[in-house]
Amino acid sequence: MRRKGDLPQKTCAACARPFAWRRKWARDWDSVRYCSERCRRGAKSPGAKG
Template sequence: MPSELPSKICEVCKLPFNWRKKWRKNWNEVRYCSEKCRRNKKTESSDKH
């Protein structure tokens, strides 16, 4: 029942993503939907300057 899982919006791609078992210990710190977005966080923040 995936609709019951918590979800967030990725800070880079702005798409929603659901909780995953691998994030159970640090869900509050998760900000990106994937490793690719996490690596691209620098480019997204530099675009604002």
């Protein structure tokens, strides 16, 4: 079992906040770019702010 602080982290492409690995992203961690569904949706609309 890993501690929460030992998990890999990335920076969200929309809001620039750091987010940690989650089990549901295990298979496609390399392609994850956004910390949440809200950031993912907001990045696609042209006038959105993070």
